[in-house]
Amino acid sequence: MRADQEKLEQLAAASKPSVMAIGIGGAGCNIISWVKQEGVAGGRLISVNTDANHLSISEADRRILIGEKTCKGLGCGGYPKVGEQAMNESIKEVFTEVENSNILFIVAGLGGGTGTGGIVELARQLHKKFENDPVPRLVVGVATLPFQIETARMGAAKAAITQLKQYCDTVVIIDNDRLNHLAGNLPFQEALGVANTTIGKFVKGVTETITSASLINLDYADLRAIMHDAGLASIGIGQGKDEGKVEHAVERALNERLLDVEDITKARGVLIHISGGEDMTLEEVHRGGELIKRYMPPKSKVIWGAKVDPNLKGRANVMVVITGVDSAFLKTQKKKLGRFKLPW
Template sequence: MTESADAKTVRAPNVLVMGVGSSGSRAVAAMTSLNPELDAVAIDTDTKVLEAIGMKNRIHVGATITRGLSSGGDVELGRQSIEKDSSNIRKQLRQVDLLVIVAGLGGGTGSGALPVITRIAREAGALVLTMVATPFKFEGAKINRIADEAIKRLRSHSDAIIRIENERLVDRSDADLPAEQAFARSHQVMMDGIFSISRLLTRNGVVGLDFACIHTMLRNCDGFCNFASADGAGDDRAKTVVETLLKHRLLNKGRMLEGAAGAVIGLTGGHDLRLSEIDDVMTQLQEKLPDEVWLNFGVAVDPAFEGRLSAIILVAEQWKEPLVDHNRQMGLSFNKNLNPGQGELLLETTGKGEFTNSDPTIHNNEDLDVPTYIRRDIKLPR
């Protein structure tokens, strides 16, 4: 194969970050202000929110349903708004390999729209990582119930769901924390996670952590994936990173590592990153992980991180080999066939062809154009 042919065959994965609803849109807008190169889009029913965030790539949905206002906490209005403008969503997903959806749950647009968007993304063949912030307890039982129900629906079409529990991000010691800062914490966690994943997939690494690795992690984690990140600077940066991760609230102060079924660890540093620092971080984290854990790690070099060290860890609480590979990223097959006597039944969904941009046939909140085994998440035996 010639060099030109190789260049056509191998390409960097296309990652799109999609903010949905007012909370998700604001979070993604903050990300793009820090990293203008981030491929991102904001989606909401509220025209005031979309105008205020100042993003160029934004989609107003449900104009004839909410008339430019928010969905007012009505989940059904959020669902209808996305269904009505689903063709615009499909256009955004052309050539997307990994879709990262960012939203706050408990409201109408995020909770109602996300299950529809994840379904459309899976139909388009994208790997779907959903990153959602769940409500504080004081927001009320109804809001929390809406969030819980949304997560149940998201499981049908998300490859993995990262739950950022606002309640876990604060504790009694934060009682005097300004309300604005408390709510902003989940946005900061989302930004850290997306920037870290983006760096690992797009920067040259001294130890490879590629799209196939992330793909394997997400498709085997059985629905939920936990996330934490940490940064350190100076001579003790490796020690700082480890201590931060082992005390991280989103990892239940390190206890989630002890029962992890799978983990992806990514480190980013400058050209001054030493092998001894990589060894220190990986050794101490592996001491907390079970011996049989599925583990992969990568190291990316970024000149902007001179004098600094950043770490991200994705943790799967469960690990389940899927019978059916729903994902078709970049035409690659990730079934390594380690046991010649067993294998996966690879049923391909090639899309709708010339009908890709047609409105779906919806009945009882189900897209009848999607095969039943995918629509109802039925595992097919060989």
């Protein structure tokens, strides 16, 4: 009887997913600050850093200074090993926050010390902690690749991704260079701003698609079907306006992917999130979804959600998350910025 009750309670908890996003290191905290400023319905935001100064200007629901003994609040100076130690030192404090979350986004810019070492160590510890947990959880790593000019940081980033793949359900990789290229080669600070906004939108978009009522709802099971044990993922974003806005936005999102996917025909699934003004029709949304279905390999799972946003009159925004892909960068460490052509 008691066991039944416990089980029901666990299942009830799982059917109302709670989402948490944890930013680690400078870039991770900047991204969380962006989401905090924008607001996110149904998600809790945590920032962790070894750098007390940076943490003090970060915005989050909770800020945790990690590795106080190891780093004395001064950062890791670019050493991932130190970031790993710092996370390990403070893991109990971080764990007090994650207990009730079903979906965890762990977010960092790869290439420095705190983010690189910290995200891998956190992923490893979460994997161990949740391994035999009766409540299904989803741990999604979200990481940026260093800019091309940061050559010395590429090796550490690549090593971190290899490990993240082992410990996370999905690792969404955003190539800072590719994003900058798409945004029109901006000055460094502005490029970072675009990166933070894009990644922030991804976290906010996925969270709100499953926590708040939408035109077409996605639930936790949908998300799990696409993201559980799914390896690497690439996201793409696109905007469209007026006649055919959803279709145009879909096409752009498929073209403007933020990671060089090696072979799209091997993709495991795709999640599409469409938002548009009150003028957006269900038919338009379905056409957008069908377009992506036609484009993806026949066996891949395609799920979509849609939301009306009154601020988007006459416009549509589309985000696609393609999971189970390979990246040329990981094999060769060279980045490709080539365009992808639609097959029609």
